[in-house]
Amino acid sequence: MESVKNITEQNKLVAAIKANDPKVLQMLYQENYGKIAAYIFKNSGSKPQAKDTYQEAFIACYQNIKEDKFVPQSETALQGYLFTIAKNKWTDYLRSAHYKKVQGMNEVVSLGLEAPEPFSSDVSEEESNLDLAMTGFSKLGDECKSLLKLFYFEKKSMEEISELINITDASARNKKYRCMQKLKTIVANLKD
Template sequence: MGELHKLDNQSQLIVAIKTNDSVALKALYISNYAKIESLVLSNSGTKEDAKDVYQDAFIVVWNNIKNNTFIPLNESAIQGYLYTIAKNKWMDIIKSSRFKKTKSTYEEKSFAYKSDEVHEDDSSNEKMKATMDAFKNLGEPCKQLLTSFYYEKKTLKDIASALNIEENTVRNKKYRCMEKLRTMVLPQKT
């Protein structure tokens, strides 16, 4: 319970993130997941969609705090930042043509925040740690591409221009890198 209390103090939480304090990171991961799952499920998504979006958002927040590009201004800033990034990622997904093709009955709704009880899920703990480890072990081209997109907030067009390749190629590479990351993290179905 002492570690969960640590989440109330943003400066302690920042230190915990920067030092890769696995107990505090797990507590942060678990304590915020239910809100994102509720958001995704109430807006045409599945539990798998929620896990994927949350993982992506968590990595962005983790990176931005470690690199001092996000400085929390109040005692709930990190949690709010995590929620906002996940929400924006999910909005981008549901607006994509690929999602609309698979969810043809989807009607755009306003995003409703629902406060659910936090479910402590051991698989979420393991998934968060596995995601962090997998990101460190990604090949340099993938790490660079994902860092440019998620951390440096560069557009696919900007990345394509810098690499002197087509935007579609960058989009495909980013997709393959994320798939590689997911493959490294998610257990293989047999």
Template sequence: MKDSTLEQEIDLLKGLARDDRKSVEIIYGQNYNLIQALVVNNNGTVDDAKDIFQEAMIVLFDKARSGSFELNCQIRTYLYSIARRLWLKRLNQSDRRNADFDDTNETQVIVEEDVAQHEQKDAEFEMMHAAIHSLGEPCKSLLASFYFKNKSMQAIAESFGYTNAENAKTQKYKCLMRLKKIFFSQYKKQDK
């Protein structure tokens, strides 16, 4: 990649990491048609292409936000490789794969590891969501107040009726241990 192209690509990734609408629109505009052609030319529909593009954008977004992602190809090539991998996986799952898969539009970048990590994270988030959901009250609200609403221990003590911030802190710890136990019991079941 030329230096000016590389700089533009890096700026787009930085914008994507900041959730900058303009950067997202540029990436979308420059790359969607390529992904749509890949999917539609290989037994897919326009709706399939939209889904695959969204999934590829989420992987790219996660990578851009990680801070450790080093782009060594064009965003177009990276997105194409992710979309290709996702589409092949979906075709294999649905037995729609055609032996003459048309893959002449772009060079390939190995992204299997990135996609696998993303899928693993999604599964873990789902398990954590289920664990939080099964946690029950008052633990669910207490942890949400502290971690999501950023309330102080003193404010939590007052709203939950604890005598002081130390008691609220102790209860938060107990709730975290319960959540951890629920999460890891689900995690172990998944591994079996």
């Protein structure tokens, strides 16, 4: 009988949300933020990203409740539903082209090369850094060149790359990591 009581509590919570009860909305928001933020931090996120993702998820959950798209089935259904929405939004972001572009630039910068600033007055330094990167790239083996071209220049996902070169996703990720390590080592040696 306890779970029926708790489902009844969930139904009351849903009814209060539909009625725009500010205390219930604030309680729901505050009680669930920590768990969702922790998930996002654990999966490569920052505090602002956690806050943005949580707010988007909270709004989506609120709208779904208002539109009767959510009916509680257990004693923690609403909290689980909110967490699932946030998790899916974060996963979508991690799969997005924007995230891949940012990660790609971070990896280039981690090679020790500065990302060029628009209209930089020191063009020769930019050219020197680009020359180092290209020289390092040219010294890589054909497999590494091919894999890095597919990922960074053609913006293929690791899943697509693994299918193209007939290996598992995990093997493709490991190979990409090893290729980037080789490139970093080559560029570091060229700088010395």
